[in-house]
Amino acid sequence: MAGAWLPVTDIPAEGREFSFADQSLWTGPAHEHGLSLEVAEPLSATLVVIPQKRGAYIKGRLAGVVGMPCDRCAAAARVTLDHEFEYVDELPAPGEAAEDTWLRETKAGLELDAAGLLWEQLMLALPTHVLCKPDCKGLCAVCGADLNVAPCACAPAGGDPRMAALRGLKIEKK
Ligand SMILES: [Zn+2]
Ligand SMILES: [Zn+2]
Known part of the structure; x- marks a missing residue:
């Protein structure tokens, strides 16, 4: 999304709060990155930006509820977000790579890419594993049946195909 550059240079020394x-801001990049993510309850974010000599101190919060597919069974899972963050962003020194900053210097002064920053914070806020419920049994690796609905006929309850292979090896050794 374009047009979310905050003019850091115009912010008074005591800082300013921005709301989003x-x-x-989130569904756009999610779509671009091919990430399956829906807004279940509107996301909202606040950013407090306090200008520094070569950057800004940034403190914020991102909250809302998103819908994502469960890692194990692909059913829709609700992920509640309430993520706080705080850090200092600085312009890279001359000659340094500009990879780790959402700042840029223009004729008008220092600007902060709020859209980029808020997308990154969503990525940081998301759990490593999305589960529809903590004890989701997932799909059978062999037949694809949803084991939350009923056990399938591929293996006895608790049977893991990899363990079955090991058991087979032991039998051959005898
Ligand atoms: Zn699941
Ligand atoms: Zn199966």
């Missing part, structure tokens, strides 16, 4: 509730 435009869902396309």
Whole structure:
């Protein structure tokens, strides 16, 4: 999304708070990155930006509920987000790579890419594993049946195909 550059240079020394509730800040890049993510309850974010000599101190919060497919069974899972963050962003020194900053220097002064920053914070806020429920049994690796609905006929309860292979090896050794 374009047009979310905050003019850091114009912010008074005591800082300023910005609020964001435009869902396309998150759904736009999610779509671009092919990430399956729906907004279940609107996301909202606040950013407090305090200008520093070569950057800004940034403190914020991102909250809302998103829908994502369960890692194990692909059913829709609700992920509640309430993520706080705080850090200092600085312009890279001359000659340094500009990879780790959301700042840029223009004729008008220092600007902060709020859209980039808020997308990155969503990525940081998401859990490593999305589960529809903590004890989701997932899909059978052999037949694809949803084991939350009923056990399938591929293996006895608790049977792991990899363990079965090991058991087979032991039998051959005898
Ligand atoms: Zn699941
Ligand atoms: Zn099966």
